[in-house]
Amino acid sequence: MPLTREQITDALVKIVGTDQVVTEEAVLKESSIDRFRRFEELHGVFTQPLPVAVVYVRNTNDVSAVLGFANEHCINIVPRTGHTATEGGLETVVENSVVLDGSSMNKIIKIDPYNMQATCQCGTSLQDLEDRLREAGYTTGHSPQSKPLAQLGGLVATRSIGQFSTLYGGIEDMVVGLEAVFPNGKITRIKNVPRRAAGPDIRHIIIGNEGALCFITEVTVKIFKYLPENNILLGYTLDNMKTGFEILREVMVEGYRPSVARLYDQEDGAYHFSHFAYNKCVLIFMAEGPKSIADATAEAIESIAGKHSECVKVDTRYLKTWFDHLNWDATDVARERAEIVETKNIGNTTEISANWDKINQIYETCIERIRNEIPDMTLVGGHSSHSYINGTNLYFVHYYNVVDCKPEEEIIKYHWPLKKIIVEETIKAGGSMCHHHGVGKHRTPWIRDEYGSSYYILETLKKAYDPEGIMNQGTIYPKR
Amino acid sequence: MNVLVCFKIVPDLDRLSIDDWMIDNCARVETRFVNKIINPYDESALELALKLSEQARGVGVAVTLQALTIAGGWANLALKKLRALGYQEAVRIESEEELSFDPEKVATLIATYIHNTNSIDLVMMGRQNSVGDNAKTPLLTAELLKWPCINQVTAVEIDTAGIYQVTSIADEGVITRKVKPPCLLAVGNAPFSYLRVPTLKAIKEQAAQPVKTLDTAELRLFSPFLPLISGVELLDLKIVNRKRAGTIIEGKNAAEKAGILYHSYLKGWLADL
Incomplete structure (x- = not known):
């Protein structure tokens, strides 16, 4: 017998205390989505099931206790930190979900300039870490557009990348060790060493898991001299x-x-x-x-x-x-929201990658198809911003006027068909449908095509680490 | 009804970092390397005119929209964008001259265009520009045309009789007035006035259509307002030292405050002149 919303709330309050459990409707509404559904949100429309509560965890033990409880009662958990996700990864698609928010765990635990690494809790703002490092003459080398808003846990969970990545790499090249909590409450730590060859690199089970396997509580990243x-x-x-x-x-x-x-x-x-x-x-x-x-x-x-x-x-x-304006802060987000409301013009992005011999073909095909097939487009273009020895990424930028449809129909009429074109053309050409925003919930229809025969490995991870399926249902893995 | 909206393309000063505010020896900020945008107040005027046009259609009044700018050929892109948004005509008065600090010349060119066109009922423009910031152009233009001018406009509608209902902001609140054309509206901080965005299809349709261009010298030949624009040349700019003490005059109303201002401050100074 599933627990009622009241029973879940009462149990959460017993685990973490009243102050850590928020059930105000306004908070629940904004916590039921991320930037993917901002057009709906800006028009006061919320189509996803509202979570029971947002739980602001204070430490790793809180995370472990809440996950253990949720696992026992099959309650869907949506992990988050900075709330800057763009692909629906934070949408609460299951009734009576609980949003587990790590943004209060925001301590910079240690900056170790001799070993050139810094350890932070998951809710540490990347901007705060970067500011502290720069004061001392160092940098993480990580500078995603969301740097002023994003936090370390989410950045690692989505395999984020920054604007200086061609030198410093993506977050996966920076993370040396982690602490994460699995659905059964098990706390795991991967130590911080320069390299290891003791079996597969298990950091990569955690990096990019998008909250679908575990909750990241602590991250250690490399640091570099800032010159x-x-x-x-x-x-x-x-x-x-x-x-x-x-x-x-x-x-x-x-x-x-x-x-x-x-x-x-x-x-x-x-x-x-x-x-x-x-x-x-x-x-x-x-x-x-x-x-x-x-x-x-x-x-x-x-x-x-x-x-x-x-x-x-x-x-x-x-x-x-x-x-000087590479990053977006709260002011930019507020301005964008006002413009969308007034003009009904909204822009989104879809990022993919491919080898050198395919990238131009993907670019040309997608641009042409979008121009011809999607109505009311006001801008469709793109840029490559992260290059590698064997290929590069493409960051498609697409803006459209929302015409003759309800706010909740915007995704159906425009955003999904756009994404479908880009994802399908990319996979058809042998590229990857996600370069650095994660799969979220809106690219899961193509996850098997993305992986091919190796989907077996991905699928088995879910079965092994989240057998009850409580971790962020519908993200990476299609909703059960 | 024929509505003319005047706009200017300006550097986006918000894009300048503090250390990029390089002031030259003529007190000008280096803006050559900054993105250009439509002056935000003018952008509001352009959007309010589009809203007016839609509202007019709803009450059965036909409104045609014209956009006018004084600039070089680089402004054609913005003019074509406005046509893609529904402006029937987009006109550029050819000039590469720096006119930010010369509102008399700008007002004269605009007034001359309106006079020569002889069909404009309503003129709208932003109340001020981000560069120069003199807020004089709309007032001078109205004065030349001998048209009424309403400042700080935030909304405008039209009724079936062709009378405009104009909302504006004043110190004490919001004023709504009925105005017979012709008149000039200086648009202020209007809410909900981000300029809408044209579709790629509409832009493509306008891309090949040439922009109507007028020669400044030719325009001047036919200007009844010529005296204003002759012999005016910007020679120098100086930074005004604004660090001085101020006094706020308290009073029940404007008359009492004016009385205090005159008796306590101006009377003595005027006597010394």
Whole structure:
């Protein structure tokens, strides 16, 4: 016999105390969704089952006790920290879910400059950690757009990536150790060492689990020397994406590692760079690190770009205002919300990755199909922002006017069909449908196609670690 | 009814970091490397006009919308975007001149265009610009045209008789007035006035259509307001030292406050002149 909402609330209060359990309707409503359903939210429409409560855990033992209780009574748990997810991963799709919020666990436990690592609780704001590190001359090297808002637990849980990733890597390259709690209440710690070869790397069961396997309570990341005085920003305009991809590839294949390596198409570029690049693609690099390396990297990039006659160098002063506004804070979010309400124009993104030989084909096919098949589009473009030796990512940006439909129909009429085009074309070409936002709940229809025969491994993880299926149902794994 | 909305494209000063506020020896901020946007007050005027057009259609009144800017060819993109949004005509008065600190010249060019067109019933524009910030252009334009001008406008509608109902903000609150055309509305901090976004399809349809362009010199030849624009040249800008003590005059009403101002402060100074 399932517990009632009242029984669940009473039990949670007994476990963590009254102050930690919030049941106000307004809080429950905003906790039933993430940014994927913000159009509905902005119009006061909430279509997902409201959770029973939001539980603000204070320590690892709280997490363990709540998970143990939920596991015993088959109560769906939605873990979260900064609440900045974009793919529906935080939606409470099951009746009587409990949102487990780790944002109060926000201590920076240790900054260890000798071993070049920092340990934080899951609710530590990346901005706070980065500010503390920079005061001491260090950096995490992690700078996602959400840096002012996102917290370490969520960043690790979604396999996030930052704008300087081509040098520093994604979060999976930064995490050296973790603490996580599994649905049966088991607290596990993976120690912080430079490398190990004692079997499979089990960090990767936790990194990117999106709350579908466990709750991350503590994270240890690498730190790096912060040397902004050596940064060299380079920018070029060019006529087409294909050339841009070739230049990115050459830079990577020749062995150079700029921190920023970005290629914008005309549409997306016009949004950011209309003051100097009308109807042009824009290529941006930043070389950083020790001066000799930064100088050599910049020199090599200039040489590679110089071989392409359509590449025209841009005065870096044009790029500085863009570089100074890479991150979104609460003010930007508030402005975006006001604009959506007034204009009924909303923008979203879908990020994928593919090898060099497929990326341009995916780009061209998706852009053409979206332009032809999706109504009321006001912008469709994209950029590559994270490159690797064997390929790159594409970050599709799509804006549309919501016309002749109810707020709750916006996703059905526009967002899902858009995502479907991008995901299906990417998988068809052999790419990955998710580059750094996670699967969430809205890409689960294609999760088996994404994995192919290796879905067996993913599926078995769920069976092994969450046999009762209480962890964030509908995220990564299709809803039961 | 023919509505003209005047707008200006300006640097997006919000994009400038504090250390980028480089003030040159003419007291100007370096803005060449910053994105450009439609002046926010003008953007509100453009959106209010679109809302007016929709409201007019609902009451059976036909309204045509024209957008006007004084700028170089780089402004054509914004003009085409406005046509994609429903402006029937988009006009550019060709000029690469820096006019931010020259409201007399701007007002004269706008008034000349309106005079020569001889069909405009209502003019709307933002009450001030982010650069220059003199808030004089709408007032000077109305003065040249000898039209009534309402400042700090936040909404406008039209009735079946062609009378405008104009809402504006004053110190004491909100005023709603009925105004017969012609008139000029200086749009202030209007709520719900983010400019809507045109679809790619509408933009594509407008892309090949040329923008109507007028030559400044030619316009001046036919200007009845010519004296205002001749011989005015911006030579220098100085930073005003605003660090001075102030006194707030208390009084029951404006008349009492004016009396205190005159007797306690101005009378003595005027006597010394």
